[in-house]
Amino acid sequence: MEQPPGGRLVSSLLLGPRGCEVTLEREPGLLRWRDPQPPRRGRSSGGENVVPASEIIAVEETEIDKKQCDSGKWQKMSKPHAFTVHYVKRARNHRWRCSEITFGCIDEQLCNQWIQALKELLDSQKSRPKQLLVYINPYGGKRQGKRIYEQKVAPLFHLASISTDVVITEHANHAKDNLFEVNIYKYDGIVCVGGDGMFSEVMHGLIGRIQKDSGIDQNNPKTPLAQCSIRIGIIPAGSTDCICYATVGIVDPETSALHIIVGDCQPLDVSSIHHNNTFLKYSVSLLGYGFYGDILRDSEKKRWMGPARYDFSGFKTFLSHQYYEGTVSFQPAKGTVGSPRDKESCRTGCRICRQTKQLEEQQKNYGLEHKEVEDEWKVIKGKFLAINAVNMSCACPRSPKGLSPAAHLADGSADLILVRKCSRFNFLRYLVRHTNQDDQFDFPFVDVYRVKRFQFMSKQLEDNESDIKDVGKKRFGQFCSDHPACCCNLANSTWNCDGETLDSSAVEVKVRCQLVKLFARGIENYKDETAYNSSSNELLS
Ligand SMILES: CCCCCCCCCCCCC/C=C/[C@@H](O)[C@H](CO)NC(=O)CCCCCCCCCCCCCCC
Ligand SMILES: Nc1ncnc2c1ncn2[C@@H]1O[C@H](COP(=O)(O)OP(=O)(O)OP(=O)(O)O)[C@@H](O)[C@H]1O
Ligand SMILES: [Ca+2]
Structure with missing residues (x-):
């Protein structure tokens, strides 16, 4: 794990059975990860996901079930720890959905550090109703x-x-x-x-x-x-x-x-x-x-x-x-x-x-x-x-x-x-x-x-x-x-x-x-109305 003073948290975490690099930039507040894809011939690597802090709904610790533990890199962990991030995902026609992603951590301390960093980021979102x-x-x-x-x-x-x-x-x-x-x-x-x-x-x-x-x-x-x-x-x-x-x-x-x-x-x-x-x-x-x-x-x-x-x-x-x-x-x-x-x-x-x-x-x-x-x-x-x-x-x-x-x-x-x-x-x-x-x-x-x-x-x-x-x-x-x-x-x-x-x-x-x-933002302008970019939530500024 790397945590330079700029407020960037970078770790190699588990996404499903595979490892992936996950970054949290506290300023301006972005969570990034790249979809790990099975290395297959003729297939490019997975797309990058970028979720702004303003679109993270919640973060919580997650229990890992037995089936997950028995696959991929999880097997190497003595006691697996994981956390789930719930976030806004854009779908067609201005529809928003609450999506979730679970990241596995090598130990409890790393898991807690990520949960704490994400919760602090959520607390800094001052316009949210309580x-x-x-x-x-x-x-x-x-x-x-x-x-x-x-x-x-x-x-x-x-x-x-x-x-x-x-x-x-x-x-x-x-x-x-x-x-x-x-x-x-x-x-x-x-x-x-x-x-x-x-x-x-x-x-x-x-x-x-x-x-x-x-x-x-x-x-x-x-x-x-x-x-x-x-x-x-x-x-x-x-x-x-x-x-x-x-x-x-x-x-x-x-x-x-x-x-x-x-x-x-x-x-x-x-x-x-x-x-x-x-x-x-x-x-x-x-x-x-x-x-x-x-x-x-x-x-x-x-x-x-x-x-x-x-x-x-x-x-x-x-x-x-x-x-x-x-x-x-x-x-x-x-x-x-x-x-x-x-x-x-x-x-x-x-x-x-x-x-x-x-x-x-x-x-x-x-x-x-x-x-x-x-x-x-x-x-x-x-x-x-x-x-x-x-x-x-x-x-x-x-x-x-x-x-x-x-x-x-x-x-x-x-x-x-x-x-x-x-x-x-x-x-x-x-x-x-x-x-x-x-x-x-x-x-x-x-x-x-x-x-x-x-x-x-x-x-x-x-x-x-x-x-x-x-x-x-x-x-x-x-x-x-x-x-x-x-x-x-x-x-x-x-x-x-x-x-x-x-x-x-x-x-x-x-x-x-x-x-x-x-509690609205007007109708959003997608970069391309028909083929919105669902992986990086891209919008016209
Ligand atoms: C041939 C199809 C023509 C379709 C024309 C559709 C125009 C629809 C325009 C809707 C504008 C809604 C404005 C919003 C008003 C709301 O503050 C108010 C409260 O909810 N709703 C209504 O007053 C409710 C208003 C509901 C209006 C319904 C109008 C239906 C018109 C049907 C005319 C049929 C002619 C058919 C002849 C063969
Ligand atoms: N418990 C209730 N019983 C009867 N009327 C109610 C009750 N609660 C609210 N209302 C009234 O019902 C009216 C209509 O409600 P609402 O706007 O939710 O539905 P709608 O008329 O079917 O939809 P729209 O306004 O979108 O056309 C409102 O003006 C409101 O004052
Ligand atoms: Ca007006």
Whole structure:
């Protein structure tokens, strides 16, 4: 064994029946070994494995069974000692798996030295959570939340020595209310097991609690909000799971559990939604009026169908082809670097998110953060099939590129997509493009803007407000106010806010840059998407 002052530990250890050189570099923290392969003609030597310390899950002493002892170099040892390293291994499509490797040592002292060195390295990983508060929605998605947590997640948390307090929710808003009562500050993170709705509930609880403790009134739309440093982890067990998919790249409970264990951190923009100086809700994924609002309203009655309710209600809503009249006003996002028509999407360590945040901080330093109040508003009146505001791509298994493929997780802006009244056939063409490589914004009836703030008011409400004194007109609220006897469509839709319905159709929305943080890192860029390098976990920096 060699241990120079630089902090490198190099030993010849046993891997299966063969010897292999194993290196631990304390700085920058890398475990390396080369696969020993039986010397066969025409075969090159085994590949090198490199595991960064940040991706080691646990290390433990291992009992060697009799069968192993009787083979290869183990036979030469009087009393074999071994240790096992559990680490993250990347598989296809952004999937992470917990892999393990067992190294045999010539004596107990060497074995202990390796275990101690690896444990010290693990202890130096300061961003890892030690204590988590877990909320499980047993009724989300296919009602598998409890089983998924117990079978796939809890064993990994145990392996990583993470202690947990687990709450199985008994009713809607249980988690949200609970977050106002417990001592949240003793936890390094809050985990929700469920879908987007469950995440939304936990996020509302956490943001609300932090504002309450900071003395901030959420009803005031102008007040800056206090950021939440306690991270949220999502174990996907819902119907759409778009927040998980768009921040990790796959809906897979084991992958998400590993992102929590390694202590990943992905900031996330949150939109606050107000009406008449009353706080309504926060949104992180889709805030949709018209098509997605109607799908949600119809699908809520069919929760018993599970995730299939969205396809059923989607088909029904598509056939109804309802359009809505109203006015959308918005402030284009000036300070951001990207555009919704970019070809490049938001990935781990995204340059655009980073630069935009830097810009925002510079503005704060110059006292210019309120300058946006003076920025121009663009006003669009029209008949819309759908008005969608997304803070992230909204990629999900149904649509792997999402509603706005180039939207950013943490750039302080949202993409506002306006789908005007068009034929059923054209609307279908638009929808189908969410599932293939074609550009869904390349239609004359679709407009997309990157915005910091926007407002919407339905024509019905506008008419009611302007004719507030005309009691007669108010009674015909559901119909065209100009021609009460005609069949002009003035019905209201509802807003779909991350899978929950909003009570008001008129909204004022403001994006809050990086208000919350997730245990995620955004979607990773493999060097080669199809042939990722599984042995050395290679990624694009
Ligand atoms: C022909 C195929 C077209 C497929 C078009 C697929 C577009 C899918 C886009 C999904 C975007 C999801 C955005 C995320 C929203 C979440 O915050 C929210 C809470 O989980 N989920 C939903 O509201 C749940 C929303 C669920 C939406 C399902 C939409 C299904 C549309 C089906 C239209 C069928 C037309 C067929 C005509 C022959
Ligand atoms: N014990 C419970 N009983 C009934 N409803 C609950 C319970 N716990 C949580 N909820 C509510 O269930 C709603 C939906 O849950 P969840 O998001 O987990 O599943 P989903 O709607 O099937 O998935 P998605 O949101 O991804 O479409 C949440 O808004 C949450 O408030
Ligand atoms: Ca954003």
